[in-house]
Amino acid sequence: MNMNRFDAWVHESLVQVEQALDAWVCPEAPAGLGEAMRYAVLGAGKRLRPLLVLAAAQAVRGQYAAALRAACAVELIHAYSLVHDDMPCMDNDVLRRGKPTLHVAFGEAKAMLAGDAMQALAFEVLTPETGVDPLLQVRLCAMLARASGPEGMAGGQAIDLASVGQQLSREQLHDMHRRKTGVLLQGSVLMGAACGQTTPEQWQALSDYGAALGVAFQVVDDILDVTQASDVLGKTAGKDEDCNKPTFVSVMGLQAASDYADELRQRAQAALQASGLEDTQWLSLLADKVVERQH
Amino acid sequence: MNMNRFDAWVHESLVQVEQALDAWVCPEAPAGLGEAMRYAVLGAGKRLRPLLVLAAAQAVRGQYAAALRAACAVELIHAYSLVHDDMPCMDNDVLRRGKPTLHVAFGEAKAMLAGDAMQALAFEVLTPETGVDPLLQVRLCAMLARASGPEGMAGGQAIDLASVGQQLSREQLHDMHRRKTGVLLQGSVLMGAACGQTTPEQWQALSDYGAALGVAFQVVDDILDVTQASDVLGKTAGKDEDCNKPTFVSVMGLQAASDYADELRQRAQAALQASGLEDTQWLSLLADKVVERQH
Numbered sequence A, B: 001m002n003m004n005r006f007d008a009w010v011h012e013s014l015v016q017v018e019q020a021l022d023a024w025v026c027p028e029a030p031a032g033l034g035e036a037m038r039y040a041v042l043g044a045g046k047r048l049r050p051l052l053v054l055a056a057a058q059a060v061r062g063q064y065a066a067a068l069r070a071a072c073a074v075e076l077i078h079a080y081s082l083v084h085d086d087m088p089c090m091d092n093d094v095l096r097r098g099k100p101t102l103h104v105a106f107g108e109a110k111a112m113l114a115g116d117a118m119q120a121l122a123f124e125v126l127t128p129e130t131g132v133d134p135l136l137q138v139r140l141c142a143m144l145a146r147a148s149g150p151e152g153m154a155g156g157q158a159i160d161l162a163s164v165g166q167q168l169s170r171e172q173l174h175d176m177h178r179r180k181t182g183v184l185l186q187g188s189v190l191m192g193a194a195c196g197q198t199t200p201e202q203w204q205a206l207s208d209y210g211a212a213l214g215v216a217f218q219v220v221d222d223i224l225d226v227t228q229a230s231d232v233l234g235k236t237a238g239k240d241e242d243c244n245k246p247t248f249v250s251v252m253g254l255q256a257a258s259d260y261a262d263e264l265r266q267r268a269q270a271a272l273q274a275s276g277l278e279d280t281q282w283l284s285l286l287a288d289k290v291v292e293r294q295h
Helices: A002-024 A033-041 A048-059 A065-083 A104-108 A108-125 A134-148 A153-163 A170-194 A200-229 A249-253 A256-274 A281-292 B004-023 B033-041 B048-059 B064-086 B102-106 B106-127 B133-148 B151-164 B169-193 B200-227 B246-252 B254-275 B281-292
Strands: none
Touching: A002 A048, A002 A065, A002 A281, A033 A065, A033 A104, A033 A108, A033 B151, A048 A065, A048 A170, A048 A200, A048 A281, A065 A104, A065 A108, A065 A153, A065 A170, A065 B106, A104 A108, A104 A200, A108 A134, A108 B064, A108 B106, A108 B151, A108 B246, A134 A153, A134 B106, A134 B133, A134 B169, A153 A170, A153 B106, A170 A200, A170 A249, A200 A249, A200 A256, A200 A281, A249 B254, B004 B048, B004 B064, B004 B281, B033 B064, B033 B102, B033 B106, B033 B254, B033 B281, B048 B064, B048 B169, B048 B200, B048 B281, B064 B102, B064 B106, B064 B133, B064 B151, B064 B169, B064 B281, B102 B106, B106 B133, B133 B151, B133 B169, B151 B169, B200 B246, B200 B254, B200 B281, B246 B254, B254 B281
C-alpha cells in the first residue's frame, strides 16, 4: 500500500521535475547550445537528487515552489558534472544514461560549453526575481555552490583524478567519495530541508541521513560496476577496474562492501527515526531504493 | 591631477581585489585543485571587470563590501572562461596573461575541473551567510548567472565556435560579441550599480554605458590582435586570422574599426553624462583606458 503510494509520488515528482527542466533548459540558446544541454538533461537519469530534495521538503512541510527550483538546480549541477566527467581528458566514456555521451554526440567543445552553461543555469533557476523568499534563495545558492565547488564535488573529482593507480586507505576513499558524490546528495536533502522549518536537532538528523545515504550510494555504485553489465547500467561497466581506480569493492572486497551498504542504510533509517519528523516515509523508501537498486 | 588620483584609485582597488581573491581562492582545495585555481586567478590580468564593478558602485554610493564580492565573483567567472576557452578542444592556446595556459601547466583534466570549481566559487563568494542584504545577494547572483549562462557568455562562445570559417554580417558579429564578452562587461557595471540606489533613468544610462564599453572592448581586442605582438599582449597574437575567425577588423577593415571604437567611447561618455550621476569620473576614465590600451 505504502509502496503504491510511494510509486505514485515518485511518478508525480518526476513529471513535475521533467516539466520544469523542460521549461528552463531553453532550446533557444544559440548555435545548438540549447539542444546540447537538453540532450544531457532531459528524459533520462534516475533523478535521485531531485527526489531527495522534494522528499526532504515534504518532511519539513517546506515551500513546494522553492523545493522544485532546488530540485532542478541540483539535477543541472549533477548533469553538468557527468558531461564533464565523461570527456576524453577525464574518464573518456562513450555511454551515459543509455545514450552516447554528449561529447560523442555533439563534439568536445560543445560538451564543455554545455556543461559550463548548465552550471550557470542552475544558479539562475535558484534566483527568480519573485516568488521565493530572498533569504531562502541566498541560502540555497550558498549550499549548492559549496556542495559543487572546490571543497565539494570538484574537489572530489580532483582527488579521483589523482587516485588513479594509487592505493587509498578506506578513510581516503571515504573522503574522496564524500566530496565527489556524497556532499551533493547530502546537500540535496538539506536544500529540501531548508525550504521549511526545522529545529537544530532535526537539521542534524537530516544531515546524518544524507551523509549515510551519500556513502551508501557510492558503495552500491562500486558494487554494481563489477556485478552488472553495461546495458543494465546505461553506462560502461567495469570502468573502475579498467582505469585502475580504487573503489569500496577493491579496498573492502565484495561481501564486506555489501554488508557496509546495509549498515549505512540502517544508519540512514535510524537518523530519520531520531529526527522526530512525522512525514519521512519517502526519505526512508528512497534510502531503501538507493541500496536495493540494480542500476 | 585627476589622472594621478585615478591611478591611485586603480592601484588601491587592485590591491583590495587581489587580497580578497587571495583569501577566497583557497589553496586548501584537495589534490592540487586550489593551486591550479590560484595559478589561473591570482597575480595577473587587467582586472577590468572588477574595476568596472567598483567604479559603478562608487558612482551610486553603493555598499563597498557587496561590491568587492561582486568584483571578485565576476573576475572568477571571467578567469574560468579563459581557462576553458584556451583548452585544446576550444581555442587550443598555450599562452595567457604572459604565462603558459592552465592546461599546459597542470594538464587538461585539472584545467577543466579548476574552471568548474571557479564558477561555483564565484557564486559562493556572492552568498556569504551574513553582512550583505539578501535581496541584493539574490539580485547579484541572478545577474551573474544570466550574464555567464546559455543566453550570455556561454551562448556567445557557442556562436564563436560555430563561426569559424564562416562569413558573419556586422550584426551577427555584434550579437556574438555582445554575448561572449559584452554581457559580462555590462553586467559588471550593473552589478556595481545594484549595490547602491539608482533611478530607472540612471540604471538605463549605466546599462547604455556598459553596452557601448562592451563592444568597444571587443573592437579594440580585434585591432590589437592584428597590430600587436604576442609578448605585448601576453597571449598569442594573430590568433583570429590563423583560426579564420570573423572579427571587427576582418569585417570592417582596420581604419573603420578604429573609428568605430572611438564612436563607442563617445557613446559611453555620453551615457555617463546623461546619467546625471556626479561621481562617474572613474567610469569615464575606464572607458578611455579600454579604447586607448595597447594590450
